[in-house]
Amino acid sequence: MPDDLREGRIVIVGASLAGLRAAETLREEGFTGSLTVIGDEPHPPYDRPPLSKQVLLGRMAADSAALPMRRDPDAEWRLGVRATGLDPVGKQVLLADGESVTYDRLLIATGTRARPWPNADEAALDGVFTLRTRDDAGRLTKRLAAGPRRVLVIGGGFTGSEIASACRERGIEVTLAERGPGPLVGALGGTLSMLAAGLQRAHGVDLRCGVTVTALRGNGRFTGADLSDGSRIDADVCVVAMGAVRNTEWLAEAGLAAGPRGVACDAGCRAFNMYGIVTDDVFVAGDAARFPHPLFEYQMLSLEHWGNAVTQAEVAAHNMVSPEPARRPHLAVPVFWSSQFGLNIKSVGVPTFSDQVVIAQGSLDERRLVAVYGYRGRITAAVTVDMAKWLEYYQGLIETAAPFPPGPGAADGRPLVAAFPVPSNVPDPKGLFHGPTVALTGHLPDRRLTVVRPAD
Amino acid sequence: MQIVVDLTRCQGYAQCVFLAPEVFELHGEEALLYNPAVPDDQLDRVRQAATACPVQAILLGKEVSAGAR
């Protein structure tokens, strides 16, 4: 490795949000060496959140969501080629086209992909979709524009709920099937899941909870699905929204702490190897990363949050070009947003890291509220529904480990709306169709020494 | 030119909606929707919106050019 960390060869694998922001930050921090960004999608970096919102609503084209650059990172972009392996000794990234790229320092930013329907034949039926890429969104939007009789959405997480919302807004009949007790329950717990369920029904979603989809039917073309309660849904489009899978298979032989829950790294974004020893030349950022957070008892967090991809990429890039004493930890409090059924839902902290919840402002009936989550007597998260201006205030309480429940008048001088916290009822994610977008994945990096079985 | 709004930071103040209504719109009370591909004739308005945004959540810039190597 060259003595000056601002020189040498840096390779970034994953040309999306985290990869782009890291590339820009490297240059902002004075990196003058060679920079290569490898991405398996043929497109330059684009933004995903609009895909399940504006794009499905027909308000913008799926191919118009390119991400703006903060500055041109002067990188070599190798797009449309997949990294297939990593040789940590020879310091090379192996590519699907047979070439390899040598690095001094590497950033892994390969994110996640949509979890496919487990039965490959059924998943191949015409009319069965997943939603992760702009090509997925383009195909699905076209199908929605053709006016299907009914859309079946499998999974009531954020993505599934946003898809159902877009369908209803377009006047399309939609059934949403969720194995757990309600939509969004995996991310927000029981109380807000009740609100989400009421919201969906009020907007005409045929919501089926506590049921499993047992089979997708069709002869070449999707025609419907069987549910575990014996009922059958006739539909001509099916969107499988069963959460995300980390793109870590290409690291199977790399000797890193990489598995289905992501690549484990320290607070400085340095990857752990499979013995739990931290590396100094391999960094991770974005949805692919799994990192410890002091506010949540140093449990490893896996996030699928836009904001985290940006801030973690910035910290990783800074640390890649900075000597030890100047390195920074990634301590940002997780923030997430979703818009569905005309509501703006935002969360700060980790709602699933909780045992109780209290409505601190607003109410379920008004569909305007702040729910505050606590764990063993301190505030660990807050969720706002159409009250985003309050998010920052509660973020401060989380950062200072303020006592839960928040005192009367904590927010705006008014007493708490509901004085009594109730259990937050966060279910075991195993019983859900949707994955939470924040997952607590245990304490130790070696806990992820699991065998990776490619899903397809 | 392309934009992206950092919606983790956006507080729905809607200044952008007033300044460039063809690009930004509020969906319901405070959910912001926008068109990331800014038409040329909207550029000035979007620049003003980016400057006016109280939390500086709007980023305007070029996309990575296709075919870049």
Ligand SMILES: Cc1cc2nc3c(=O)[nH]c(=O)nc-3n(C[C@H](O)[C@H](O)[C@H](O)COP(=O)(O)OP(=O)(O)OC[C@H]3O[C@@H](n4cnc5c(N)ncnc54)[C@H](O)[C@@H]3O)c2cc1C
């Ligand atoms: C439909 C949708 C809606 C969303 N809505 C919201 C929202 O409202 N709010 C929010 O906070 N977040 C939202 N997100 C999540 C947000 O988009 C992600 O957190 C963000 O994209 C993560 O960025 P990333 O760069 O880490 O990973 P990704 O965006 O997943 O990018 C990883 C890139 O690496 C590529 N890659 C993978 N493996 C390889 C390989 N072996 N070789 C080369 N390239 C590879 C992938 O193809 C991909 O292009 C949404 C996501 C989706 C899909």
Ligand code: SF4
């Ligand atoms: S001006 Fe800024 S804060 Fe207000 S709605 Fe627009 S982006 Fe959001």
